[in-house]
Amino acid sequence: MDLDQLKQILELVREHELAEFEVEHDGLRLKIRKDATGALAVTPGAGAAVPAAPPVAGAAATPAAITPAAVPTAADIADSEIELAVVKSPIVGTFYRSSEPGSAAFVEIGSTVKKGQVLCIIEAMKLMNEIDSEYDGEIVNIHVENGQPVQYGERLFAIRTK
Amino acid sequence: MTFRPDDLPTELAEALERARPRLGRLGHRLLFFSSVGSTNDVAAGLAATGDAEGAVVVADAQTAGRGRRGHTWFSPPGAGVYVSLVLAPAHARHSASRAVSLVTLMAGVALVEAVQQVTGLAADIKWPNDLLVGRRKLAGILAEGVARPAAGGYMSFVVLGYGLNVSPAAYPQEIDERVTCLETELGRRVDRPMLVAETIAVMAERYADLLACRFDAILDAWRDRSPGSRGARVSWESPSGIKSGVTDGIDDTGALLVRSGSRVERIVSGEIRWGA
Numbered sequence: 001m002d003l004d005q006l007k008q009i010l011e012l013v014r015e016h017e018l019a020e021f022e023v024e025h026d027g028l029r030l031k032i033r034k035d036a037t038g039a040l041a042v043t044p045g046a047g048a049a050v051p052a053a054p055p056v057a058g059a060a061a062t063p064a065a066i067t068p069a070a071v072p073t074a075a076d077i078a079d080s081e082i083e084l085a086v087v088k089s090p091i092v093g094t095f096y097r098s099s100e101p102g103s104a105a106f107v108e109i110g111s112t113v114k115k116g117q118v119l120c121i122i123e124a125m126k127l128m129n130e131i132d133s134e135y136d137g138e139i140v141n142i143h144v145e146n147g148q149p150v151q152y153g154e155r156l157f158a159i160r161t162k
Numbered sequence: 163m164t165f166r167p168d169d170l171p172t173e174l175a176e177a178l179e180r181a182r183p184r185l186g187r188l189g190h191r192l193l194f195f196s197s198v199g200s201t202n203d204v205a206a207g208l209a210a211t212g213d214a215e216g217a218v219v220v221a222d223a224q225t226a227g228r229g230r231r232g233h234t235w236f237s238p239p240g241a242g243v244y245v246s247l248v249l250a251p252a253h254a255r256h257s258a259s260r261a262v263s264l265v266t267l268m269a270g271v272a273l274v275e276a277v278q279q280v281t282g283l284a285a286d287i288k289w290p291n292d293l294l295v296g297r298r299k300l301a302g303i304l305a306e307g308v309a310r311p312a313a314g315g316y317m318s319f320v321v322l323g324y325g326l327n328v329s330p331a332a333y334p335q336e337i338d339e340r341v342t343c344l345e346t347e348l349g350r351r352v353d354r355p356m357l358v359a360e361t362i363a364v365m366a367e368r369y370a371d372l373l374a375c376r377f378d379a380i381l382d383a384w385r386d387r388s389p390g391s392r393g394a395r396v397s398w399e400s401p402s403g404i405k406s407g408v409t410d411g412i413d414d415t416g417a418l419l420v421r422s423g424s425r426v427e428r429i430v431s432g433e434i435r436w437g438a
Contacts, residue, residue: 124431125431
């Protein structure tokens with residue numbers, strides 16, 4: 001199973017809100033389970049000897065989103081291969097690409113950005129947090145859709161730095 | 163359009179002077195506008211200049227008052243209290259991230275306490291920080307986090323704006339049924355300058371609690387003032403559609419817990435509606 005397939009599976013589980021998912025393929029067993037709060041715990045492992053993973057520590061605080069850093073995704077590898085800067089979420093919240101519904105997005109794929117420029121807003125506890133670019137460069141990927149929940153450390157943007 | 167600050171009206175200057183010993187870290191810098199676009203925009207501009215913690219912006223009217231996600235905050239001349247503060251909750255003695263997470267609840271508590279102090283009216287807090295009387299909105303808070311260059315890196319500020327309805331106004335029809343004001347609720351005039359000064363003073367006191375990490379004091383006060391955060395049927399928009407459930411309190415970060423079937427959802431953002 002390659003990382004692209006793994007990523008697809010995670011997205012399917014999330015999209016269809018599956019409580020549990022298990023697959024065995026070419027000697028790799030993968031089990032994905034949501035805990036009571038909807039956080040996803042991922043257990044990749046070889047063969048059948050892998051015990052089911054307990055929910056990741058702190059998972060109760062992460063509803064309905066993939067626990068970050070649990071598995072390297074294809075995007076991780078793709079981004080690092082072409083040496084992109086990755087902007088990650090500093091908080092848990094809701095991701096917004098524009099200042100308000102109906103207004104233009106702060107940035108699009110292909111946008112040139114400057115250090116300090118606002119990339120998005122993440123709302124948490126009704127605090128609208130502006131997330132600024134730490135880099136000069138070009139947006140080459142936007143990993144999250146408008147209005148989606150994001151977790152601490154979740155990748156938001158990839159920037160080809162200048 | 164550029165707005166220039168005006169001289170403080172005498173009554174407001176006197177009220178602030180009386181509150182001065184309680185203003186703590188707030189108000190060393192105070193701008194007053196008889197009319198301004200948005201007090202939050204002015205405050206964000208002050209934050210950009212660096213050493214802005216505690217700056218206060220007061221307006222008698224806003225021509226472009228804002229609420230959450232593009233909502234308009236109707237702010238006609240003389241009808242309300244429109245104030246923005248520049249706070250730095252990340253300055254908390256420790257647990258900076260928890261202080262940042264609780265800053266909006268802190269503001270709701272301070273506002274409800276100040277209103278009661280001046281008028282005797284005990285409003286309710288609707289998660290996370292709207293002030294309601296019954297089902298009608300009395301006050302709202304808009305908090306915006308901004309990072310600005312400062313000595314040795316970036317400094318995070320929270321621009322915290324609040325709008326408190328004081329006098330009856332010709333509200334747009336679409337919100338008329340859902341808003342109220344102090345004078346309608348009380349049936350008498352309210353001293354607006356005193357209200358401005360008291361809200362800033364109580365914000366300063368609760369902000370001091372936040373910076374000193376007295377989080378339980380803030381959470382306990384919030385819970386006392388928010389009967390709807392327990393046992394009320396609510397609905398909210400989630401990425402997978404409208405969900406509903408029954409409120410089950412807030413956790414120690416201020417997130418709203420909602421029981422939905424066998425699950426407990428932990429809500430950190432978005433708008434809660436009463437009813438299924």
